[in-house]
Amino acid sequence: MNYMPGTASLIEDINKKHLVLLRDGRTLIGFLRSIDQFANLVLHQTVERIHVGKKYGDIPRGIFVVRGENVVLLGEIDLEKESDTPLQQVSIEEILEEQRVEQQTKLEAEELKVQALKDPGLSIPRADTLDEY
Structure with missing residues (x-):
């Protein structure tokens, strides 16, 4: 096997199933169909996988172009080991509700931290208020 520099090394991975983790935290799983010199990807039969605790759900997304x-x-997914997971697959509706509850819990915890720091006179800028500075 010859070493190819840069994204050219992914040519051997065309038509294989891959997991892609995006900068915004989303996880995509699909078949790599194309790649260019900028590492732009085209995924086919793509699903967006959402994990919450020990549960996961897949939302079908079809053909997906990723900058x-x-x-x-x-990373390539080993098709033989793909089903060997300790996670429980649930419906799209259930995983979206679990995700909403998890996000709400995190938001409430963040608000408690901000309040706890405000009481003694400390303050920290929250991510949603950084534009004001």
Whole structure:
């Protein structure tokens, strides 16, 4: 096997199933159909996988074009071991509700931290208020 520099090394991975972790935290799983010199990807039969605790759900997304600068991690999925997971697959509706509850819990915890720091006179800028500075 010859070593190819840059994204050319992914040519051997065309038509294989891959997991792609995006910069915004989303996880995509699909078949790599195309790649260019900027690491832009075209995925086919793509699903967006959402994990919450020990549950996961897949949302079908079809053909998905990913700009290379948004890719954090790209890895081939071993089709023989794909079903060997300790996670429980649930419906799309259930995983979206679990995700909403998890996000709400995190938001409430963040608000408690901000309030706890405000009481003694400390303050920290929150991500949603950084534009004011």
